Amino acid sequence: MQAQQARKIVYQTNPVYPPVLKNKQIGGLVRIRVVVTPAGSVKQTEDLGGNPALITAAEAAVKQWKFEPAASETREIVTLRFDPTQHR
DSSP: OOOOOOEEEEEEOOOOOOOOHHHTOEEEEEEEEEOOOOTTTTTEEEESSSHHHHHHHHHHHTTTEEEOOOOSOEEEEEEEEOOOOOOO
């Protein structure tokens, strides 16, 4: 049996870092399960972990992403890193 390869992202927007968290130097990882349609649009997101305020920002961005087309709907795991020292 062959392992399923993650679909390639063809368009991606960066999340807006919540200013309050950025100013307080609060960062971290957010994990999201994404349901992607055969055409490559994000149909649904489900948070798997992270700061709730960061999850909100991450989900808003990921819902705009586009993935390469596929024969059927897929589920992907996306991890985003919020680093206050990198977002100026």
